[in-house]
Amino acid sequence: MLCFNHFNFNVLDLDRSLAFYKQALGLTPVREKEAEDQSFKLVYLADATGSPFQLELTWLRDRKEPYNLGECEFHLAFTADDFQAMYEKHKAMGCICFENPAMGIYFISDPDGYWIEIVPAKG
Structure with a gap:
């Protein structure tokens, strides 16, 4: 048997x-x-639900240029229990990049x- 463990995003800062x-x-x-020579650091993030799935952030000391993400045809998805509240929070943060009301x-x-896709919890 296999189960999801983590997914990785490389980050500059x-x-x-x-x-x-957060x-x-x-x-x-x-x-x-963290590498002994401090050339990279991995930080694993988890949500508050106790899910075993984690997001791994990889920081490389010598990386200065942005990562080429292609056409952003990949993404993570999160389910929001209070979808409207999360939408308002993300709108206030200015981080919404695409909406599909349909x-x-x-x-x-x-x-x-x-x-990162935000989907409402199924009611």
């Missing part, structure tokens, strides 16, 4: 990304790994340009 994921999605660090979803963009 780890502190900025950690602040964004504020926008309530994700908090649950473990870290499907009842929207996307936010993190500081590095990764897209």
Whole structure:
């Protein structure tokens, strides 16, 4: 049997990304790994539900140029129990990058340009 473990996003500014994921999605660090020579750092984030799935943020010390994300044809998705409240929060943060009212979803963009889909909980 297999189960999802984590997904990785590479980030340029780890502190900025950690602040964004905390504020926008309530994700908090649950473990870290840093290279002995401090050339990279991995930080694993988890949500408050106890889900085993984690988001791994990878910071590379020598990376200065933005990552090429192509056409953003990949994304993570989160279910929001209070969809309208999350929408208003993300709107106030200025991080909504695409809305699809017909499907009842929207996307936010993190500081590095990764897209994250927000879907309402099924009622």
